[in-house]
Amino acid sequence: MKFASRLVNFETAPGDPYKPVSTPIYQTATFIQEQVDAFGEYDYSRSGNPTRTVLESQLAALENGSHAYCFASGMAAISAVTRLLCAGDEILADVDLYGGTCRLFSKVLDRAGIAVNYADALDPEGFARRLTPATKLVHIESPTNPLFRIIDIARIAEIAHAHGALFSIDNSAVSPYLQNPLDLGADIVIHSATKFLGGHHDVTGGAVIVKNEELAQQIRFFQNAEGTALGPFDSFLLLRGLKTLKVRLDCQQKNALAVADYLASRKEISRVFYPGLATCQGYDLHRRQARGPGSVMSFATGSVALSKKIAEATRLFHITVSFGSVSSSIGMPGTMSHASVPQEVLAKRDLPLDLIRISVGIEDKEDLIADLDQAISMATRCASESTD
Amino acid sequence: MSTQNLKEATIAIRGGRTLDSHAGSILFPLYQTGNFVHDAVGVDKGFSYSRVSNPTVDALEKAIAALEGTPSAVCFRTGMAAITTLLFSILRSGDHAILSDVVYGGTIRLFREVLDHLGVTGSFVDSSNPANVEAAITPTTRIILIESPGNPTLKLTDIASIARIAKQHSILLAVDNTFLTPFLQRPFELGADISILSTTKYIDGHNATVGGSVAAHDEKLLERLRLIRKTLGTIQAPFEAWLTLQGMKTLPARLRLHCSGALRVAQWLEAHPAVQYVFYPGLDSFPQKVLANQQQRGAGGIVAFELKGGGEAARETLNHLQLCSRAESLGGLETLVTHPSTTTHADVDPDVRQALGITDGLIRISVGLEDPEDLIADLDQAIAASMIMNQKERSAHEIRQPAG
Numbered sequence: 001m002k003f004a005s006r007l008v009n010f011e012t013a014p015g016d017p018y019k020p021v022s023t024p025i026y027q028t029a030t031f032i033q034e035q036v037d038a039f040g041e042y043d044y045s046r047s048g049n050p051t052r053t054v055l056e057s058q059l060a061a062l063e064n065g066s067h068a069y070c071f072a073s074g075m076a077a078i079s080a081v082t083r084l085l086c087a088g089d090e091i092l093a094d095v096d097l098y099g100g101t102c103r104l105f106s107k108v109l110d111r112a113g114i115a116v117n118y119a120d121a122l123d124p125e126g127f128a129r130r131l132t133p134a135t136k137l138v139h140i141e142s143p144t145n146p147l148f149r150i151i152d153i154a155r156i157a158e159i160a161h162a163h164g165a166l167f168s169i170d171n172s173a174v175s176p177y178l179q180n181p182l183d184l185g186a187d188i189v190i191h192s193a194t195k196f197l198g199g200h201h202d203v204t205g206g207a208v209i210v211k212n213e214e215l216a217q218q219i220r221f222f223q224n225a226e227g228t229a230l231g232p233f234d235s236f237l238l239l240r241g242l243k244t245l246k247v248r249l250d251c252q253q254k255n256a257l258a259v260a261d262y263l264a265s266r267k268e269i270s271r272v273f274y275p276g277l278a279t280c281q282g283y284d285l286h287r288r289q290a291r292g293p294g295s296v297m298s299f300a301t302g303s304v305a306l307s308k309k310i311a312e313a314t315r316l317f318h319i320t321v322s323f324g325s326v327s328s329s330i331g332m333p334g335t336m337s338h339a340s341v342p343q344e345v346l347a348k349r350d351l352p353l354d355l356i357r358i359s360v361g362i363e364d365k366e367d368l369i370a371d372l373d374q375a376i377s378m379a380t381r382c383a384s385e386s387t388d
Numbered sequence: 389m390s391t392q393n394l395k396e397a398t399i400a401i402r403g404g405r406t407l408d409s410h411a412g413s414i415l416f417p418l419y420q421t422g423n424f425v426h427d428a429v430g431v432d433k434g435f436s437y438s439r440v441s442n443p444t445v446d447a448l449e450k451a452i453a454a455l456e457g458t459p460s461a462v463c464f465r466t467g468m469a470a471i472t473t474l475l476f477s478i479l480r481s482g483d484h485a486i487l488s489d490v491v492y493g494g495t496i497r498l499f500r501e502v503l504d505h506l507g508v509t510g511s512f513v514d515s516s517n518p519a520n521v522e523a524a525i526t527p528t529t530r531i532i533l534i535e536s537p538g539n540p541t542l543k544l545t546d547i548a549s550i551a552r553i554a555k556q557h558s559i560l561l562a563v564d565n566t567f568l569t570p571f572l573q574r575p576f577e578l579g580a581d582i583s584i585l586s587t588t589k590y591i592d593g594h595n596a597t598v599g600g601s602v603a604a605h606d607e608k609l610l611e612r613l614r615l616i617r618k619t620l621g622t623i624q625a626p627f628e629a630w631l632t633l634q635g636m637k638t639l640p641a642r643l644r645l646h647c648s649g650a651l652r653v654a655q656w657l658e659a660h661p662a663v664q665y666v667f668y669p670g671l672d673s674f675p676q677k678v679l680a681n682q683q684q685r686g687a688g689g690i691v692a693f694e695l696k697g698g699g700e701a702a703r704e705t706l707n708h709l710q711l712c713s714r715a716e717s718l719g720g721l722e723t724l725v726t727h728p729s730t731t732t733h734a735d736v737d738p739d740v741r742q743a744l745g746i747t748d749g750l751i752r753i754s755v756g757l758e759d760p761e762d763l764i765a766d767l768d769q770a771i772a773a774s775m776i777m778n779q780k781e782r783s784a785h786e787i788r789q790p791a792g
Contacts, residue, residue, distance in 0.1 A: 027631075029588050029595045030717040036706035036727045044716045046466045046598050072465040073439045075621025087481045087507040100439075103619050112506035113481035194422045194439075201422045204438045206621065225497055227466030227600070228620075233627040237420075312428050319426035321437045335430045 003062075003177060004246045010058050012239075025236045026050045047224045051232040055239050056207075059197075062176040062242075063189050065209040067216035069223050070230040070238070074172065074192025075100050077206030079108075081168050081188055082137070083222040084215075087113030090134040094121035094151060095349040096144035098170065099338035118349075121151045122281070128159045135163060141170040142181075143286065146298045146333040146357045147350070148173075148273040150282025153289050157185025166215075172196070172324070177245050179290035182211050193230075195324030196294075198241040199248050203234045248326060248362060252295035255368060256360040262369045263299050268306070268380050271352075272299045296323045298333070298357040307332060307354040309379035316363055316371040323359030328368060330358045396571055396640040403454030406447040416447045418630040438626065440618045448629040449601070451636065452591070455570045456583055456603035462613045463601045463629060467566065467586025468494050469622040470600030472502075474584065475531070477609075477616040478560065481507030484528040488515040488545055490538025490744060491564065492586075493732050516676070518549040525557050533584075535564040536573075536683075540692045540728040540752040541745040542667045544676040547683055551579025566590070566719070571640055572647075572686040576605065589719030590689070592635040593642050597628040642721070645757050646689030652760040653753065653767070654691045662701070662771050664749065667692040690718060692728075692752045695771070697778050699748025702727055704774030706751060711758065711766040718754030723763055726752045 001009060012023045026049050031042040042048045052070055059068035071077040078101055085091065091105065095118045105116040119130040121140050131138075138160035142151040153169060160167035168188035169181045175196035181189050191197055193205035208219050223229050230238070253276070260274040275286040276293030286293065301307045311319055317330035334353040341351065360368065394403060406416050419442055424435045435441055445463055452461040464470040475498070479485060487495065489512045499510035513520040515534050532554050536545040547563060554561035562582035563575035569590045575583045585591055587599035604610055617623055624632075647670070654668035666673070669680035670687030680687060695701040706714055712723045716731065726732060729748045733741055741747075755763065 027596055029592070029598050029720070030715045030724065033714040036703050036714055037730055044598075046468065071621065072469070072623065072625065073621030075439060075619065076465070077621070079620045083502060086505040100619070100621075107619050108476055108616065111480035112476075112508075114506070198422070202420050204422050204623075204625070222502065225468065225494065225502055226472040226622075227464070227468030227470075227494075227598070228472075228622055229465070231465070231598070231625045231628050234625050308429050319429060320423045322423045325422075332429050 006062065007245055008243050010061065012054060014054070023051055023054045023236060023239050026232050028232075045232065046227050046229060049229070049232050049235070051239075052230055052235040055230070055235045058239065058242065059176075059191075059207050060209055063171075063182055063209040064180050065182050065189065065211045066213065067220075068207055068209040069216075069219050070193065070235060071206040071208070071223065071228050072230055073204050074190070074194060074206035075104060076228040077190050077192070077208045078170070079104055080219055080222045080226070080228060081190060081208055082109055082114070083226075084166065084218060085114050085136050088134060089114055089136040090132055091116045091137045091139055092127070092130055092135045092165070093118055093138070094127075094140040094144065095119065096147050096149055097139075097141060098145050099333070099341045101170070102341045121156055122149055124152055124155045124159060127156070128163075131159070131163045131165070135165050138165050138167045139169070141173060143173045143275050143294065145173055145296075146273075146338065146355060148275055148280070148297060150275055150286040152285055153181050153184040153186060161185070173296055174290055174292070174294040175245060175249065175324075177249050178292040178294060182209065184289055187211070187215065193238055194322055196245060196249060198238050199245065199325055200241050201322070201325040201327065203237045203241070205230045205234055205238055249292070249295065251362045252360050253292050255362070255365040256293070256295035256297060258365045259358070259360050259368055259372065260297055262372065263297075266376055268301055268376055269299050270302045273297060295360040296357065297360075298355050300352045300354050300356070302354060303383065304354045306379055306383050307356050309382055310375050311356055313375035313378045314371050316368055317358055323357070325359065326362045328359060328361035328363060330356060333357050399454050400639045401637045404450035404452075406443070406450055416444065416630075416633065418626055419443045420626050439621050439623055441614075442623070442626050442629070444626040444633075445624050445629040448624065448633050451633055452585070452587075452601045453603060455636070455639075457570065457574070457576060458583075458603040458605050459607060460610055461601050461603040462610055462617060463587070463599060463624040464617065464622050465600070465624055466598045467584070467588055467600035468498065470584055470586070470602050471495055471564075472498060473613060473617050473620055473622045474562065474582065474602050475503065475508070476620065477612050478531050479503070479508045482528060483508055483530045484526050485510045486521055486524045486529055486532045487512050488534040488536070488538055489513060489740075490541065490543055491533065491535045492539055493735060495533070495564075497735065515545040515550060516543050518546055518553060521550055522553045525553075525559065529557070529559050531560045531562060533562045533564065535567070537567050537669060537688065537690070539567070540690075540726075540732065540750065542669055542690060542692060543745075544669065544679050544683075546679055547575060547578040547580060554581075555579065567690055568684060568686070568688050569639060569643065571643055572688060573684050578683055581606065582609070587632050588717060590639060590643065590646070592632045593639060593720060594631075594635045595717065595720035595722060596635065597631045599624050599628050599632055642757060643686065643689070646755060647686045649757065649760040649763070650689045650691050650755040651687065653755050653763055656764045657691070657693045657767070660771065662696055662775060664694040664696045689755045690752065691755060692750055694747055695749040695751065695774075697749065697774065699729070701774045701778055702749045702751050704777045705770045708770035708773040709766055710769075711762060712753065720754070721757045723756035723758055724754045728752055
């Protein structure tokens with residue numbers, strides 16, 4: 001079956017006597033045991049819930065993994081992965097990471113005796129030199145957020161595995177429709193399901209997908225022990241949103257390519273970061289390891305004030321954090337989603353403060369371009385008036 | 389109107405409630421959204437991203453704060469997420485915690501299997517004797533976490549005494565008040581710094597959600613909890629928060645019925661010839677009855693009892709119950725029964741289990757709101773059936789092994 005068919009053809013309610021097409025919401029805390037010493041598949045919703053199981057099976061299938069576990073948020077998912085480490089262990093991570101991940105590393109793991117080394121994974125050999133005997137986990141994003149750098153996933157997998165480390169990748173920026181890191185050698189795929197998987201700005205959630213039983217058992221253990229699993233209602237919403245992943249992304253990506261071309265044509269825009277533009281770093285590599293550039297991009301203007309004016313002058317692009325939804329959004333990572341990146345990490349990465357990140361939705365692409373056009377023109381006019 | 393002057397029933401329905409200023413809905417809306425539109429870059433209306441905060445979760449937090457009598461509270465995806473986030477907020481590698489030996493099995497697992505690997509250690513002591521807690525204090529002890537009544541034998545810990553010890557040593561005292569809720573026990577008035585609830589239990593009360601909360605008077609501590617909650621992504625979901633907000637309105641009324649039903653069931657069990665012992669703080673035979681009267685406003689809805697016939701009798705009784713459901717959890721409308729030695733405490737070392745009074749013959753009942761007489765009739769027939777089974781087995785045994 002092709003991806004579009006797999007999105008809608010799966011067991012939506014295994015074993016259910018009424019054979020519903022849509023998965024029932026098991027909004028319950030607990031489950032009755034037939035006999036006191038004969039446990040059924042479910043006993044307590046923190047540990048397992050039928051609605052969540054359907055979602056987890058579907059996500060495992062879509063990422064070509066063996067097991068998936070869904071969490072209350074993407075951060076709860078990443079946090080569960082870091083529990084695979086003990087005090088004294090280290091993580092080697094790429095420099096361009098979501099701000100929340102950096103905060104987890106600096107505010108929580110540090111206190112737990114786990115150190116994180118940051119290095120530029122665009123240079124795999126230099127990256128490999130930063131491995132230490134204590135490195136137990138290598139973590140990256142590709143495309144990275146918010147600079148959309150493309151990292152050679154298969155190469156980093158080789159480096160991690162040669163060292164005996166686990167390799168995890170946050171695949172939120174493109175979704176399993178466009179990229180399957182487990183097939184490229186990753187051990188663990190992490191998603192903020194809040195983004196493309198849900199796609200409607202209505203769920204906060206996360207997922208961890210693995211391809212072997214041993215890792216699966218460990219992730220499941222931490223999901224239960226720390227009580228971070230996704231609730232049944234949110235699981236249902238995700239199951240529903242997921243069915244249109246391909247049609248949404250096809251449309252969003254088509255719009256995004258047009259928007260990126262438009263932005264690249266404006267002289268006020270100094271740089272556009274989008275894996276769909278042939279001029280961008282890693283364009284060929286991304287085409288080799290993924291099936292499309294996605295619909296999130298960033299661009300710079302050379303002026304923080306101008307960027308801020310553009311973001312605030314758009315009408316269809318709403319200023320919000322997050323990305324991947326059917327409705328377009330705009331933000332400035334330096335002051336919003338990545339405000340929590342520690343200074344020492346900021347120094348190592350090129351995160352321009354004038355950077356604008358946009359997530360392109362399914363609106364009409366001409367409306368979106370017209371909106372950006374009026375916003376850029378208005379912001380430029382304001383800027384030149386204030387200099388006059 | 390200040391919540392402080394209101395009576396319990398009113399607090400449960402009106403206390404700390406956020407009014408819907410937009411449409412005037414009597415029930416606060418369910419904000420099933422991942423994020424919020426900003427007015428300008430970096431300027432929001434108090435909510436930006438639902439992993440950080442959400443109006444419906446915020447409404448639940450204010451309502452729980454009203455129950456707790458604290459300025460605010462922080463809600464989590466589950467009770468275990470509440471405890472995990474609290475401990476990650478306070479403890480770092482090298483730190484030490486002291487816990488009641490009767491804390492929930494999940495809390496013990498969290499120490500043994502998660503925190504231990506991160507260099508955080510926990511000592512589990514019999515906190516019913518405060519001297520044991522004091523003796524366990526080390527220079528790196530940062531927090532004492534107790535549950536009273538304890539699970540499943542309802543052993544009490546003198547919260548005020550432990551609070552004095554904690555204060556002397558400048559250690560935080562957290563009380564998991566899930567079994568009683570703030571309406572039946574006031575941890576802050578007894579000197580605790582932190583109150584933890586698994587809202588899954590009595591607060592929701594309908595077996596409809598899982599959730600947890602942490603309350604404190606120290607705003608700085610709560611701010612730290614919110615930061616770590618945002619970092620670990622452990623916030624409660626909006627829909628579960630909305631359900632909990634509705635469920636908790638009937639808490640005082642439900643608790644009265646849970647308590648009276650539990651007392652009736654406990655008294656009946658105590659008079660039953662097959663029952664060895666009944667653990668319930670409302671019974672005159674309860675060894676810590678004086679302490680219960682001192683620090684509790686009610687005995688709660690949980691009863692544990694031990695059958696003379698031991699493990700076999702307990703299993704048979706449980707399997708013959710028709711109305712009471714064999715299921716984990718507690719505090720809901722439906723009466724739930726569990727066999728602690730093979731379920732919640734199965735991972736505990738058998739010797740330790742024995743020392744805690746968790747014998748194979750022990751059954752825990754979370755007495756629900758069905759009519760107590762119906763519950764008693766169900767227990768009666770199940771115990772009777774277990775005795776018949778037991779007799780049959782005994783005679784079969786005698787046939788196989790003739791005396792002499």
